[in-house]
Amino acid sequence: MSTKALPYYLANRPVYANEDLEVLDKHTGEVAWRVANADDAIVDKAIAAAVKASRPMAELPAYKRRDALLHCVERFREREEELIEVLIVEGGKVRRDAKGEVTRLIETFQVAAEEATRIGGEVIPMDISPRAELYSGMWKRVPIGPVSFITPFNFPYNLVAHKIAPAIAAGCPFILKPAEKTPVGALLMGEILSECDLPEGAFSILCVDREDAARFTEDERLKLMSFTGSDKVGWMLKSKAGKKPVVMELGGNAACLVDEDADIDDAVARVLFGGFYQSGQSCVSVQRVLVHEAIFDDFSRKLCKEVGDLPGGDPRDEDTWIGPLITEGDAKRVVDWIQEAVDGGGKLLVGGEREGSTVRPAVVENVPADSKLRVEEVFGPVVTLERFSDFDAALDTINDSRYGLQAGLFIRDIGKINKAWNRLEVGGVIINDVPSFRVDHMPYGGVKDSGLGREGIRYAIEDMTEIRLLAIRDI
Structure with a gap:
């Protein structure tokens, strides 16, 4: 051009x-x-x-x-x-x-x-x-x-x-x-x-x-x-x-919960989309993923395999997933945040390499509670994983954020759905999909710093x- x-x-x-x-x-x-x-x-x-x-x-x-x-x-x-x-x-x-x-x-x-x-x-x-x-x-x-x-x-x-x-x-x-x-x-x-x-x-x-x-x-x-x-x-x-x-x-640092009765393959596919479409540069990009301990290892293995296989290449190719961040400075910031989380005890499972303004999609496990990947909006291709066993405590973890835009939950229990809708401090609760889901006639916005x-x-x-x-x- x-x-x-x-x-x-x-x-x-x-x-x-x-x-x-x-x-x-x-x-x-x-x-x-x-x-x-x-x-x-x-x-x-x-x-x-x-x-x-x-x-x-x-x-x-x-x-x-x-x-x-x-x-x-x-x-x-x-x-x-x-x-x-x-x-x-x-x-x-x-x-x-x-x-x-x-x-x-x-x-x-x-x-x-x-x-x-x-x-x-x-x-x-x-x-x-x-x-x-x-x-x-x-x-x-x-x-x-x-x-x-x-x-x-x-x-x-x-x-x-x-x-x-x-x-x-x-x-x-x-x-x-x-x-x-x-x-x-x-x-x-x-x-x-x-x-x-x-x-x-x-x-x-x-x-x-x-x-x-x-x-x-x-x-x-x-x-x-x-x-x-x-x-x-x-x-x-x-x-x-x-x-x-x-x-x-x-914006926010949107959370996604995957309960023990979720369809793992479906949840992996949707988290893959929610976390990495547009290289994570979305205010409702999936950033924090809470997975029930009974399925955590299986979910983590499958997600990391899919993330590692995301193709880069010609941006005009329909199959290309990975594009640049808006500036090279933003790419450097994302990589620095990943390194901070790893230095604090987190584990980088896949990705995180930078070439110019492009960062390979990353998954990080056990991110420290005070790290930037946990408390800030990364606005880049990074998803964090953590285990949970108690549903009520997991809702509290989702709420433990200064943001509150949307949350996604992969659950089948109607009682848990109602509890999440009542308790989560967000503008939208998305069931069996990621918080990135939006149809343009929906009421869309957040609470707290969102x-x-x-x-x-x-x-x-x-x-x-x-x-x-x-x-x-x-x-």
Whole structure:
């Protein structure tokens, strides 16, 4: 792919202002795109345009919002191979992961198109008291106004889609700051959105240096901020957001439990996927695996065999599993964390070698309780194994984390399923699959340091709208 210049999008229109941001091919390290960077003055203009677009967007009929989203669905399908190629290059993904993300991009916009025509309200019975029997009441949802979004590098399409698609469905103008390492996918979405008949100022997509990004969080004209990224950055931004509500999805170190009556081969196959797809760069990647002592040795042997056989190679080959991490520095960090766990008494069972920014998938047993592999989010291709014998104690172990996004449990006992659902301090409990499972209409988010609020189109629309009451006295 030859180096290409790309614009930012200001008030729906492309602007080729400069070529300041270099976007690298993560497999070769070469410059693949040069992207226009925006400064604080441009962000200010984008917010002003969004404010101006607030009423036209709110008054845009539901069918027009739906049709804009369906136009995107059609164009994503037409440009599927191009979208896949961009993900391989800018995101460092292998084809199987890139293809899966494009599928989810399409599904997310499809769901948003459907939800755009289902934003309703409710009639409230008022005759609950003699003083109110002559009244009728009802409420509806109205757009909250201009909103801002900040997204990370690991899912350049789908994490952007989960913000901008519900904003369009709800009738909220938005400004988006995509990750500087992977902005091209968001700009392609901007290109397609610019084909739609949306009010001027409905969207701006701006690559912005950190020193020029404060308005995304602090500007009082914005009525909501939605952030996906690290917990350290997320909580810092929340402290600066002022009066506006904040939605944050901040990741975790997801646990997976495999009970003694589980189908071992099935559990191994799903943990293999959950731990190592996208080289572990997912906030719900399987990181901690608790296995019942009765099946631990069998499970460990089979998992390590499968992990050791995961193929590397050409990222465009459908069979290739292993891709690079987003930077070589991240790869070095992952290997350092593995070494720290081994130095503390853990046992490296397979993998862990590094070549440039690629780390061979690793399995580590008996990781010390205070090691980074146990308490932090590794965001790399590493799974830890530990034994358990008591189910209740295993639930406590899962909860023994500052994170709480999703947990996966391979169990058959309905009593244990209910106990896990009641006791686990997470946003989602996934039974007989890994915590990495997500369908894009589900409520998705976490507790503790994993964030605030829920994504999933319907739930994001609720955050981007307000309830407006109407009470009428019969005279």
